[in-house]
Amino acid sequence: MATLPAVGVAIPDPRPAARRRPATLARFVRKNPLGAAGGVLMLVLVVAALFADVFATHNPVRTSSRVLVAPGGEFWLGSDNLGRDLYSRVVHGSRISLAVGLASTLLGAVVGGLVGLLSGYVGGKTDLIAQRLMDVMQALPILVLALVLAAALGPSLTNTIVAISVVIAPRAARVVRASVLSIREFAYVESARALGVGHLRIAFRHILPNTFGPFVVLVTAQLGGAILVEAALSFLGLGIPEPYPSWGRMLSIAAAEYAQKAPWLVIYPGLAISLAVFGTNLLGDALRDTLDPRLRGS
């Protein structure tokens, strides 16, 4: 006669361990190999930026008489028209790209997100005015608006960050507003209101945290865009001024002049920009699939 398992004895779970307790990172990698590749690229970018001094072999701004030396030997990726080591400049350039990209994206996303929260939650006239303002700011292509802003403010590190964040803000406002509009109608918000919770508390404690998913997706997606805009502005001489080693700046007209004689000056900084942006785009896509249930499976 089969005995029933004694009370207190754990009944073995028929599901395999990995399924019962999903290791989220491992699962993310398996389900999103492209996203994981993007994550690795981002990691390389962050590590390069944090430890640029360790990885660089030369001072990125010190000039020397050995100009336009081909890659190999002392200069791994060659030297530029002022005899600076291209490899060290590309490594240090990751700092500029990442710092400007992150700072402008976060600034724009936070300011835009607050506008979106306000206009979505308050509604009515406030919403209408905020909406029209966003329309205005999106009536110019990203790069054109950033160009005009950068021109008005003058080229500097801070101004570049401000110019790019202004361009990002309306996009963040749109995303946050859309999710606030749907969250506002949920029963739990109504019950909070019935309990007498104040508007500010409802907006910031009950609604804002639930917009986090789309917000993260937006920040990742805009980060790549911000890096590209910085590169374009610096390329046109309206972004990061010398002597900061900005990737866009390295590709600038001066480099184009030496393109035939020293193609490495064109190839490597551009490759660095493309890989960094590629990483954010891959990761952003995967995050969107994971965090935004409406898009799941598409």
Added chain:
Amino acid sequence: MRAYVCQRLLIAGVTLLGMSLLLFVLMRLAPGNITDVIFESAGYVDEADRHRLEAELGVDRPVIVQYTRWLADLGRGDLGKSYRYDLPAWEVIRPRLPVTVELAVLSLVFSVLLGVPTGVISAVRRGRPLDYALRVLSLAGLSMPSFWLGMIVILLLVRSLGLIPSMTYVSPFDDLRANLFQFLLPALAVGYRSSALIMRITRSAMLEVLREDYIRTAWAKGQREGSVVWRHALKNASLPVVTLIGIEFAFLIGGLVVTETVFNLPGVARYLVDAIQFRDYPIVQNLAMLIAVVVVLANLAVDLLYSWLDPRITYGGA
């Protein structure tokens, strides 16, 4: 429908008015007024000359007067004067328009030709290696700065084939082949980048439509794959794609700015960059306004096209 059109027109008008205010304020923020810039390059400052010039330009008038006068000028189609060329701005812009229009149209054509088929194939082969490959390829396009792509293409051409695209503009009416040769690469560089967005929206729209009952019916009737996918599914999936192409247009103009500079094409977008670099602010203000008008009109056209394409959408309450 009529009310809807009126409402959209009103919104477009308000948007452009807001844009004019924004641009006007921004250009006043820029360091120094236009007389400083002109006299700076001249190298000496004669106060009397300077006041005469300020009066001629109207920059000594109150800001409100300057703004309304600018709007009135724009309304009459007067785009002001280019200080750099000492010509009416319109005379500088007019010969440049065909260059930008040709480049924009070619780029748009390329981005649709590249984006729609790859999006459809990617959706049909979803989760397969081909899907992954196409998605990576399109995302790579989105990740490369179009100006860098242009530089690399020129570099490759010169290195491997010894070909150098003409550095001066050739009109299509003078020499069509040389003209196309000149425009092909920049248009491909911009179009490849833009195609990524079209590819993604096509893919997700197709995935949605392919799940519908009528598609299953089409399969059940024994229709061939080509007919199901390209005739039945793509037709209904094309709506979001059409909308995107309108939004894309703005994105594309942004791409032209740097591409025209790299390929040395004398277009309007290049003129904007030149004007910024030479601090020809009245021109920057007017060109940016011109671009905004084009973008707003393009979006308006797409909205109206949308309601015409999809009879299910009514705008009674909107």
